[in-house]
Amino acid sequence: MIDMRLKxxxxxxxxxxxxxxxxxGVTALYGHSGSGKTTCLRCIAGLERAQQGFIQVNxxxxxxxxxxxxVPPHKRALGYVFQEASLFAHLSVLANLEFGIKRxxxxxxxxxxxxxxxxxxxxxxxxxxxQNLSGGERQRVGIAxxxxxxxxxxxxxxxxAALDSQRKNEILPYLQRLHxxxxxxxxxxxxxxxxxxxLADHIVLLSDGKALASGPIGETLARLxxxxxxxxxxxxxxxGHVSAYDAHYQLLTLQxxxxxxxxxxxxxxxxxxxxxxCKVQARDVSLSLRSVEQSSILNRLPVTVISEIGADNAxxxxxxxxxxxxxxLSRITRYSRDQLGVHPGQQxxxxxxxxxxxx
Amino acid sequence: MTLTSxxxxxxxxxxxxxxxxxxxxxxxxxxxALWLSRTxxxxxxxxxxxxxxxxxxxxxxxxxxxxxxxxxxGFVGQFTQSLGFGTLTFSFAGLVVGSxxxxxxxxxxxxxxxxxxxxxxxxxxxxxxxxxxxDTFFSVILPLARPGFITAAILGFxxxxxxxxxxxxxxxxxxxxxxxxxVQIYDHVEAMEYAxxxxxxxxxxxxxxxxxLALYSSRKTKTGWS
Numbered sequence: 403m404i405d406m407r408l409k410x411x412x413x414x415x416x417x418x419x420x421x422x423x424x425x426x427g428v429t430a431l432y433g434h435s436g437s438g439k440t441t442c443l444r445c446i447a448g449l450e451r452a453q454q455g456f457i458q459v460n461x462x463x464x465x466x467x468x469x470x471x472x473v474p475p476h477k478r479a480l481g482y483v484f485q486e487a488s489l490f491a492h493l494s495v496l497a498n499l500e501f502g503i504k505r506x507x508x509x510x511x512x513x514x515x516x517x518x519x520x521x522x523x524x525x526x527x528x529x530x531x532x533q534n535l536s537g538g539e540r541q542r543v544g545i546a547x548x549x550x551x552x553x554x555x556x557x558x559x560x561x562x563a564a565l566d567s568q569r570k571n572e573i574l575p576y577l578q579r580l581h582x583x584x585x586x587x588x589x590x591x592x593x594x595x596x597x598x599x600x601l602a603d604h605i606v607l608l609s610d611g612k613a614l615a616s617g618p619i620g621e622t623l624a625r626l627x628x629x630x631x632x633x634x635x636x637x638x639x640x641x642g643h644v645s646a647y648d649a650h651y652q653l654l655t656l657q658x659x660x661x662x663x664x665x666x667x668x669x670x671x672x673x674x675x676x677x678x679x680c681k682v683q684a685r686d687v688s689l690s691l692r693s694v695e696q697s698s699i700l701n702r703l704p705v706t707v708i709s710e711i712g713a714d715n716a717x718x719x720x721x722x723x724x725x726x727x728x729x730x731l732s733r734i735t736r737y738s739r740d741q742l743g744v745h746p747g748q749q750x751x752x753x754x755x756x757x758x759x760x761x
Numbered sequence: 762m763t764l765t766s767x768x769x770x771x772x773x774x775x776x777x778x779x780x781x782x783x784x785x786x787x788x789x790x791x792x793x794a795l796w797l798s799r800t801x802x803x804x805x806x807x808x809x810x811x812x813x814x815x816x817x818x819x820x821x822x823x824x825x826x827x828x829x830x831x832x833x834x835g836f837v838g839q840f841t842q843s844l845g846f847g848t849l850t851f852s853f854a855g856l857v858v859g860s861x862x863x864x865x866x867x868x869x870x871x872x873x874x875x876x877x878x879x880x881x882x883x884x885x886x887x888x889x890x891x892x893x894x895x896d897t898f899f900s901v902i903l904p905l906a907r908p909g910f911i912t913a914a915i916l917g918f919x920x921x922x923x924x925x926x927x928x929x930x931x932x933x934x935x936x937x938x939x940x941x942x943x944v945q946i947y948d949h950v951e952a953m954e955y956a957x958x959x960x961x962x963x964x965x966x967x968x969x970x971x972x973x974l975a976l977y978s979s980r981k982t983k984t985g986w987s
Contacts, residue, residue, distance in 0.1 A: 449885050475888040482889035488882050492904040501900075502890035551890060 404429070404555065404587065408445050409454040417441050417452070417611040423604055425460045428581050428588040430598040430619075432630075433608035439591045442608070443557050446589065447482050448475035459555045459587075479510075481548030481586075483558040487540035489532035495543050496528040502551035512552040513584070521583065522546045522576050538569035542576060549584070556580075556588045562597060570597075577601055595630075599623070599639045599681045600760040624729035626711045626722050636720070637683035638731055639760070640665070644676045653700075656680060656757075661726040665701045667757045679760045684720060684731035686755040691742060693751045701754035705730060707746050710739070723752055764960055770937050771945035771961075778853070778941060779921040782860040786868040786917050787910070789861075794872035795902075799881075816866050824930020827859050831931060851933045856941075859927045868917040875909020876902065912976065919972045922965070 403425045410417045417438040423429040431439040444450040446457055448464065451472065457465040459480075464473045481502075489498050499518070503511060519525040522542040532540060541561055548556060561577075562570045574597070581588070581601060592598050598605060599619070606616045607628055615628050623630060624638045645657035645664055654669040656678050667680065693702050705723040713720050719739050723730040730752055734744075742750070764772075797809055815823060830837045831849045838848045849855035879902060887897040903910075925943040932939030934948065942961055949958035 447889060449888070474893075475885075476891050476893050480889060482886075484882070484886065486882075488886045490883060490886070490901060490905075492901075492907075501887075501892070505891035505896070547890065 403458075403460065404589070405456065405458040406442070406446060407454075407456040408442065408452040410441065410445065410450070410452040415441075415611060417445075419608070419611070419613045421606060421613055421616055423589075423606060423616060424587070426585065426587050427603035428590055428601050429604040429606060430602035431589060431591045431606050431608055432593065432595075432598050432602075434593055436610075437608040438611040439593075439608050440559055441611075443482075443559050443589060443591050446555070447480055447557055448473060448478055449482075462554070479551070479554040481551050481553035481556045483541075483545050483548050483556070483561045485560045486564050487532075487537075487544035489535075489540055489543055489547075491532055493532075494528070495524070495530050495532065495535070498532065498543060499528070499547050499550055502547055506551055510552055513549050515550065518546040518549050521549075521579055536569070537565050538572045541565065541569075541573060545573075545576070545580075549580070549586070553586060556586050558588060558590045560591050560593070562594075563592075574600060595623075595633065595635050595637075596681075599637070600679070621729060624722060624731055626709055626720060626731075633714070634685070635683060636731060636733070637681050637686075638729055639679060639681050640728055641677065641679050644672045644674050644678055647671050647674070654678075654759075656759075658725065658728045661728065663703055663726050663728070665703070665754060665757055667759055669759050681758045681760055682730060682754055683756070683758075684733035686757075687723075687730055687732035688753045688755065689721065689732055689734055689738070689742060689744065690751045690753060694753070697753065699753045699755055701757070703730075703752045703754065705750055705752045707744055707748045707750060709746055710744065723750070725752065765957065767936065767940075768942075768945060768957065768961055771940050771942045772964075774853075774937065774939075775922055775941040775943075778856055778860055779918045781857055782864055782921045783868070783914055783917040785857070785861050786864060787914060790865065790868040790872055790913070794869045795876055797869070797873045798876035812869050813866050815863050820863065820924070820926025821930055823863055824859065824927040827855075827862070827927070827931045831855055831858065850931055851935060851939060853932075853938050856928060856932045856939055859931050860921045860924055863924055863927045864917045864920045867920045868913040871909050871913040871916060872906065875906040875912075878909075879905045908980075911979070915972055915976050919969060923969065 404423050407420045408417055419442060431442055433439050441450060445452045445455060454467050455465045456467070463471060464478050465471060490501065493501065499515065522545055524539065524542050524546055527535060527539055527543065535543065545561065562573060565573065578601065590601060602619050604617065605619050605622050607614045607630060609629065615622055615625065619639050620641060630636060640658060642656045642658050644654055646655040649671065652668060653666045654672060655664040655666050657664045672678065703725045705725045708722040708724050710719050710721045713733060717735055718733055719736050721732045721734065721744060723732060732752060793812070797805060828850060829835050832838045833842065833848050841847065841849055849858060883901050883905060884897055887901045892900060923943065928939060928941055928944055934940050934944050942965060946958050946961045949961065
């Protein structure tokens with residue numbers, strides 16, 4: 403469990419959060435710029451000092467302003483990945499990687515050099531100097547360098563924000579491997595819903611220095627009472643598992659948790675039973691009164707209407723649906739809503755046009 | 762006719778003075794420059810201005826106040842006398858004190874620029890990689906500020922070699938103690954020994970040019986015409 407209560411203000415900005423997030427897995431701190439997510443992360447690292455603060459990471463207290471405890475950053479067992487990789491320009495890649503590992507006692511070293519370089523695919527770069535690396539390579543070295551201190555908490559401040567989309571896609575698989583292979587809790591600051599949907603298990607939504615919501619990714623993204631739902635890329639994350647594969651049409655069936663409902667997705671073969679995460683965007687879900695058989699849309703699920711809100715433009719509404727326990731969002735026009743007479747409790751068919759497989 | 766033994770003594774004294782001054786300035790200038798580059802205190806302005814004063818003050822003004830302060834009735838003079846050292850005026854030690862003040866901006870300002878250019882990020886990175894502040898200073902700040910240290914040392918040394926007014930005010934003209942090259946040249950000219958003056962003046966010119974040439978050639982051009 404990571405427990406943080408932070409109060410801090412400077413001209414024009416105030417941070418006031420009281421959060422408990424899981425001590426394992428990836429927790430996203432999500433919000434627009436200026437929402438206080440980076441400040442939060444810097445306070446946890448001790449790079450900034452909250453005037454009133456309490457920070458406890460699993461069994462270690464890092465700050466307790468009431469008891470006048472403030473552990474300086476270099477004594478906190480954390481790893482920090484900055485937005486720009488910030489490698490030391492006077493050191494080679496190898497010396498950068500060794501910088502942290504040299505400074506922790508041998509018995510605390512749980513991540514070894516071979517594992518870290520293999521995990522991030524940087525084994526061939528060790529002799530090089532930071533200025534001769536691409537942006538993506540630099541960031542991978544930065545991540546490996548942080549991991550090599552065997553942190554009890556890994557803090558990542560928009561590690562992909564400074565990269566173009568090609569480099570992002572080059573790094574994302576490595577981040578997913580970290581998530582799957584290492585048992586280090588991660589706090590991941592991001593303003594990209596896509597990254598959050600791919601990587602996070604838990605999400606904290608920050609706005610104007612306050613936490614609007616904190617919860618598991620699946621249900622939190624589907625909440626209509628949060629500004630999350632309003633964005634153009636709003637949608638839900640579904641975690642299911644592979645239940646069938648049609649080799650002829652190259653379609654994979656993702657079975658929704660605790661149901662016999664499935665969604666078919668165009669995808670390369672995957673072993674049956676494998677856990678799979680995918681994102682269904684609200685704008686890709688349409689509604690109809692009957693199951694329309696003659697349609698190019700593959701996925702039709704029986705759903706119940708839970709609630710609705712106005713979207714960010716006057717012509718659209720967002721409908722929250724329940725597909726046998728799995729939440730879905732649908733973005734339709736106000737006109738269609740009135741044509742179908744959509745109301746809470748109504749049974750409808752959701753047609754899902756596209757599904758993005760995330761992991 | 763070439764350089765006389767008195768000339769060589771003056772050269773030796775000058776090199777000794779410049780080396781010692783540079784060494785002292787690097788030691789005391791580094792923390793001051795580090796503080797100036799990091800602090801948000803209101804004292805930053807006043808301290809920065811004091812450090813820069815020798816750039817604009819005539820050396821005679823610095824020399825005059827030093828003479829008063831170091832002399833038998835000055836507060837430094839009283840202090841050194843109470844310690845049993847006598848006064849520092851007209852001594853090599855007094856010259857070192859004067860040179861340290863006189864060359865201070867030439868060492869502190871390049872260091873301050875170098876530290877400012879490093880910024881806070883590498884220090885934060887070092888802290889998150891378990892380096893304590895001293896460790897960070899030696900393993901990150903010093904190596905990253907290396908060009909700044911080289912510039913500071915060269916400028917501090919060369920500027921001390923070129924010192925004249927302050928020396929004359931507080932050191933006078935005592936062979937082997939306070940007679941540095943610039944004073945020796947002045948003596949030669951006063952005594953109409955122009956040939957002697959030529960040798961020494963020429964040597965100073967060549968030395969100064971060589972130092973500055975080395976300094977400016979070593980700087981990498983980042984922008985501009987090639």
